[in-house]
Amino acid sequence: MPSRLAVLASGRGSNLQAIIDHFDNLARERIAKVVLVASNRADSPALIRAATASIDIAHFDTTDDGSMLLELLRKSRIDLVVLAGYLKRIPPKVIREYAGRIINIHPALLPAFGGEGMYGARVHEAVIASGTKETGVTVHLLDDEYDRGPIVAQWRVPVEPSDTADSLAARVLNVEHVVYPRVVEMVAILQQLEAMTSA
Ligand code: GAR
Numbered sequence: 001m002p003s004r005l006a007v008l009a010s011g012r013g014s015n016l017q018a019i020i021d022h023f024d025n026l027a028r029e030r031i032a033k034v035v036l037v038a039s040n041r042a043d044s045p046a047l048i049r050a051a052t053a054s055i056d057i058a059h060f061d062t063t064d065d066g067s068m069l070l071e072l073l074r075k076s077r078i079d080l081v082v083l084a085g086y087l088k089r090i091p092p093k094v095i096r097e098y099a100g101r102i103i104n105i106h107p108a109l110l111p112a113f114g115g116e117g118m119y120g121a122r123v124h125e126a127v128i129a130s131g132t133k134e135t136g137v138t139v140h141l142l143d144d145e146y147d148r149g150p151i152v153a154q155w156r157v158p159v160e161p162s163d164t165a166d167s168l169a170a171r172v173l174n175v176e177h178v179v180y181p182r183v184v185e186m187v188a189i190l191q192q193l194e195a196m197t198s199a
Pocket residue numbers: 009011012013014015016084085086087105106107118119120123147173176
């Protein structure tokens with residue numbers, strides 16, 4: 001049985017699209033499939049992408065203690081929660097119930113250039129301002145802090161002298177689209193192996 005993925009996204013949803021496409025391409029060999037896309041923003045383009053792919057969508061409120069999100073995840077029998085451009089804090093009660101089963105992608109080499117308020121163009125602006133010659137992509141398991149928790153994968157991306165935040169963001173995003181679906185697949189495989197050996 002494929003693992004059941006929920007993707008949480010606040011914005012454009014290009015990583016969501018890469019994940020949907022990846023598992024669609026694997027067809028019957030797929031180890032996981034996206035069964036729910038949920039957003040804190042009712043107008044998120046990610047929800048339109050999901051609806052187009054005939055995936056269940058949901059909008060949830062982030063002003064509660066996480067009960068609404070938890071209920072959605074339970075109802076859809078979610079095995080793994082994938083954050084793809086989800087920019088709000090995940091409440092502790094959700095992290096507790098899904099410990100080790102929430103993964104996040106960040107467009108820099110954590111722990112550098114991460115933390116509260118570090119998302120989107122701000123990350124790439126800070127990278128350029130620092131003068132560093134390389135940045136990258138980090139995928140990690142979620143802790144109770146922004147952009148923290150055990151790192152599962154990192155991939156380096158060069159910073160060119162002529163880069164703007166936009167050109168750097170585009171180079172990093174291309175790498176995200178390759179790395180994230182494959183890391184999600186790997187984490188789903190590990191989860192299934194663990195379930196088999198502990199059964
Ligand atoms: C991606 O670059 C992702 O790494 C970043 O938001 C973007 C979402 O793009 N996430 C963070 O900055 C988390 N701190 P997308 O909506 O097109 O996938």
